[in-house]
Amino acid sequence: MTNIISLSAAELAEQLRAGSLTSVEAVNAHLARIAAVDDAEHGVHAFLHLNAEEALAVAAEVDAIRAAGGAEAEALHPLAGVPIAIKDLIVTKGQPTTAGSKMLEGWVSPYDATVIEKIRAAKLPMLGKTNLDEFAQGSSTEHSAFGNTRNPWDLSRIPGGSGGGSAAAVAAFEAPLALGTDTGGSIRQPGAVTGTVGAKPTYGAVSRYGAIAMASSLDQIGPVARTVLDSALLQELIGGHDPKDSTSLPEAVPALADAAREGAAGDLSGVRVGVIEELGGEGYEEGVKARFDESLELLKARGAEIVTVSCPNFKYALAAYYLIMPSEMSSNLAKFDGVRYGNRVLPEDGNVTIERVMGATRAAGFGDEVKRRIILGTYALSAGYYDAYYGSAQKVRTLIQRDFAAAFEQADVLISPTAPTVAFELGAKLDDPLAMYLNDIATIPANLAGVPGISIPGGLSEGLPVGIQFLAPAHEDARMYRVAAALEDSLVKQWGHPLLSEAQDLEQAVAAAKEGKN
Amino acid sequence: MSTDALVDFNEALTRYEPALGFEVHVELNTKTKMFSDAPNEFGDEANTNVTPVDLGLPGTLPVVNGKAIEYSIKLGLALNCSIAESCRFARKNYFYPDNPKNFQTSQYDEPIAFDGWLDIELDSGRVIRVDIERAHMEEDAGKLTHLGGTSGRIQGASASLVDYNRAGVPLVEIVTRPILGVGADAPELGRKYVAAIRDIVKALDVSDARMERGNVRCDANVSLAPIGADKLGTRSETKNVNSLRSIERAVRYEIERHAAILDAGESVVQETRHWHEDTRTTSSGRPKSDADDYRYFPEPDLVPVVTSRERVEEIRATLPELPAARRARLSAEWGFSEEEFRDVVNAGLDSAIDETVTAGATPAAARKWWMGEISRLAKDTELEPTEQGITPADVVEIEALIAEKKINDKIGKQVLQLVAAGEGRPGEIVEAKGLAVVSDDGPLLAAIEEAMAGAPDVVEKIKAGKVQAIGALIGPVMKATRGQADAGRVRELVLEKLGVQG
Incomplete structure (x- = not known):
């Protein structure tokens, strides 16, 4: 038997179809890997909740359908039986959804998110729910109320955030696929620092119904995977119009997997790749810049034309983001008050009035980072400050959209490093929120403009992964997948193997960590 | 207080x-x-x-x-x-x-x-x-019910119940x-x-x-x-x-x-x-x-409503006739005085009258019944005039019965009461209760003769040309026929009998 967990989702799906492997075997192999490396104290700690029983039942159902053959087997989704992990910000019936917060500890949603309905309909066994910064607010997963996740490349380092759990699970071969959400880079930045692939689709390409909102105008659910093709396959599955989300796009899902295959097989003649002047240089580590430049050379070798584009307003993106995101978030998180669901905390002394219960619940239920941002957002929306803060930030947003429009006149896709640095040590930036926020400097513009972005592994710096980001115009996710798959193909050919095969022996590392600390 | x-x-x-x-x-x-x-x-x-x-x-x-x-x-x-x-x-x-x-x-x-x-x-x-x-x-918003306090207010309440049925209406x-x-x-x-x-x-x-x-x-x-x-x-x-x-x-x-x-x-x-x-x-x-700071900002979960x-x-083009326009039209069509029309509107009976006219009554008759007897009945029953079970069709039917001289106004009012009491439609009631005005001259002539016999002085006055004295005979005739006589016919018959020109 091949090493099941090392298979990509596409390869796994192929073996399931061919009958050389069962879905139950696939699920069991991943559950065994999770048991070996996901220890909360010393291991990766990608999962907050395991859904083994249901995952095995779904896998057995797929296997039975395949074994019976006929029309039902024919009608199975190409990814049927391939296990998947779900970021714990996306609501699921029958499993807890915590959003990484004490506020929702123990809460089980009575309804499924639209993407979960699609995953259930396609019969992908859900392995469980993955860790995240509380309510997706953070860039390191250290703001989870249930303990941080560790980077499989180096357990003393951050896995990125907010979706560090989903990225680490995929990087640690605990799951071939995962779902993430990306508000300012929460899929792409963890992808970059864990050596995995993460895509933020065009805003509205995937329904947000059932993703616990952080900032409604920025949030987007997207795929987390180890290859560009797997990412495309998953985005095709979860994408499409949803009448329950009025911001979801009316158009049908484009042929993303075909675009990825085409990119991997063909050259890039006639494709103009724009290097964004403002996303590089100062603040970007030398190793990151070196890998980035090598990727440009590979793209050139594949026939692409490299042009330089300027997006002068990107320098205001972080500031605008830290007004718009907290503003929307402060309102979105107002509903967490202990009245209807989730934890309820009574005041320690004095009257038990509704206001005091709400206050005590929110004081105890939210962590510092969430509170910091609620205060920021509440302030920015206040009468007398609205125009100066929220209003100005919206203007910047328009300027950034114009920058993109101008850049896409000169280039078909844009390219930048995904994050300015490789994974940093756990705790290194916890006391410096501004330094933490800078992690997302290259990913935030895409959210502000609603354009799609993807991060793919671009090599190592000091033994840690560097991410390369591609951005495409809105609705042009297929173009983004094509170019990303082309670079991925060139890189893997150059390395001779996928980047993740250079990662440490994780089972050994976790065992050593347990040993050392016990 | x-x-x-x-x-x-x-x-x-x-x-x-x-x-x-x-x-x-x-x-x-x-x-x-x-x-x-x-x-x-x-x-x-x-x-x-x-x-x-x-x-x-x-x-x-x-x-x-x-x-x-x-x-x-x-x-x-x-x-x-x-x-x-x-x-x-x-x-x-x-x-x-x-x-x-x-x-x-x-x-x-x-x-x-x-x-x-x-x-x-x-x-x-x-x-x-x-x-x-x-x-x-x-x-x-949802509906709050405050328990344990006074006058249902949140102040002093010991607990509150929330019903979200109304939330989102x-x-x-x-x-x-x-x-x-x-x-x-x-x-x-x-x-x-x-x-x-x-x-x-x-x-x-x-x-x-x-x-x-x-x-x-x-x-x-x-x-x-x-x-x-x-x-x-x-x-x-x-x-x-x-x-x-x-x-x-x-x-x-x-x-x-x-x-x-x-x-x-x-x-x-x-x-x-x-x-x-x-x-x-x-x-x-x-x-x-x-x-008051409600921190308004555009709802990011909804796209703009474009019309x-x-x-x-x-x-x-689908708008129905609006109340003000309708009132102007009705006022012109009905020919009521300004005061009459305003009274009708204030009584909330413009629709009922409109429907009654549409069903075949004259505006004046419709107004007379709705503003008169039907409203009076409503005061007794403490119901709205239109909620007593009397329909525009009933009013039209009563008017027709009167026009046919089957009943008179007074009987008409009696019939309305019975309609309101759920006794049936006007025609049925007149039939069932024997309320039709006596139009067969036989019983009427007998009653007239009896009345004339009982008042020879009146008869003399009429013979002498004091035609208005007939009024003194109508009362006893009505009494004898339990009100079912047609006063006009009584007058005609008396004059005919005495050979006097009216």
């Missing part, structure tokens, strides 16, 4: 000029709620008409109800408003347990309808144009510009304005328009300024005044209260007031300043 000092209404108006403003909330009668597909039903078991969206569960998103948009546009057009080509919803942020998301999704600075007006005719015939600033869409809030120069007509204008809105939404069939159920709710703003002043005074906002009579009383009360405060040289507190129907007074609610000009015209 209120201890507010008051100044007599008429006296107050000698010194102060009132300014009014109304915010009327109309609950739309769409099948489903504003942002979810939960049923929009009144009176069901608590918390059954809810979806995850209405409970504000994590991850849920709103979707705008297209029917609610259409209804709002209809209402806007009926209020002579312009309709926005594109408008957005906003979030009004405040923490309160009847508000499941702790923000209300409401239109704010981009209402769907704006800059309209409504002409209100008062009893005196005076017409006042009320300028409508805007009509915007929003969602209703579509509302249109109609906001007037300040209404000035109405003077002593202020209370009546308040009542008539809200009645006009109620009649319009009923005619449009966009709301059940039942004020007792809160389908139409009014917040009345009142302020006083010294006569001749160029600035408005400080206003109070009396919330949720839910009957037409209460609006009139609340406006009057606030004018009397404000006047006393201003007379004493004090300042009116800008606040919300609660109306108490039992004591017919208002009491202080919460201070309300213009600085093409073609769509507006399409909707305009």
